[in-house]
Amino acid sequence: KGGDDVGGDDVVLKYDVNKTGEHGVVLIINNVHFEGKDIGDRKSSYEDAKRLKEVFEGLRYQVVVQEDLKAEEIKTRIRGIAAGLVTKKHDSFICCILSRGNSEGIEGVDHKTVTVPELANIVNSKECSALHGKPKIFLFQGDRGTEIPEPSTVDSSMPWPPKEEEKVADGTARALPPEADFLFGFSTSDGNVAARGVYSGSQYIKAVCEFLDPKYSSRLSLDELLLLVNDKISGNPIDFKLLPPYKYHQMPEIRSTLRKKFYFKK
Structure with a gap:
């Protein structure tokens, strides 16, 4: 047999994890109060932010929480944290954005x-060079549209394949494509709403x-x-107070171009 076949258990590629346990930086952006009199506040999002802060501090990440940011401020804060606080000793950068969203x-x-x-x-810019080749993880709690699909509707997650890695001219090193080493976790599939309790926060962040x-x-x-999060959320329908009452099966989505397995602890 040819030597190109690799069994799943023969080779397990893992991202390096900082042996000191100082894994990296988590930025939590929690947008609660939106401009406009007709827009309700997302007050239960405070519960989501609190849960995320506690769990990531327990995993020995440095956690930064920012609230009520405009679009340009979101980009500015992410650039500032990823370029200013993340260093080469860190093994990853995680950004959790809790806000309203659309498609x-x-x-x-x-x-x-x-x-x-x-x-x-x-986070791919030269300013954030410390993150080159390391996991860059984004978790989103927010709508991605206005649809509430029937339970029998098949999830139509958009594939996001990474480009093939290429070798440099002398063949001795790899030039990673800009799409490499990302993971995006969405609370719902493309085009659909993401449920959130009035007081209790979102079921997606709870499960995460x-x-x-x-x-x-x-x-x-x-x-x-x-995957455990996806399975739990999709298997627990939410009661929507519509006429007639409706059970919504929310389906989170994962888009990943990670090249290796990433563990929070070795």
């Missing part, structure tokens, strides 16, 4: 949209924090943890 991206409190490609370009607990995160990789 194009996430919204600032001024209702202007920041797209996912814009966020990726920021549940599975980031060391009971799971000490032995499972990030992609495996988010």
Whole structure:
């Protein structure tokens, strides 16, 4: 047989994890109060931000929380944290954005949209060179549209394949494509709403924090943890108070160009 076949258990590629336990920086952007009299506040989002802060501090990340940012301020804060606080000793950068959203991206409190490609370009810039080749993880809690699909509707997540890696001219080193080493976790699939309790926060962030607990995160990789989140959320329909009453099966989505397994602890 040819030597190109590699069994799943023969080679396990893992991102390097800082042995000191200082894994990196988590930026939590929590947009609660939006401009405009007819726009309700997202007060239960404080619960989501609190849960995320506690779980990531428990995983020995430096956590920075920012609230009520306009679209341009979102980009400025991400650039400042990723370029200023993240150093080469860190193994990853995580950004959690809790806000309103639409099919194009996430919204600032001024209702202007920041797209996912814009966020990726920021942390791929020369200013953020310490993150080259390291996981850059974004978690979004927010709508991606206005649809509430029927339970029988098949999830139509958009594929996002990375470009093939290329070798430099002398063949001795790899030039990573700009799309490499990203993971985007969305609370709902493209075009659909993301449910959030009036007082209790969102079921997506609850599930993320549940599975980031060391009971799971000490032995499972990030992609495996988010699969557990997907399974839990999709299997627990939400009662929507519509006429007639409606059970909404929310389906989170994962887009990943990670090249290796990422663990929060070795």
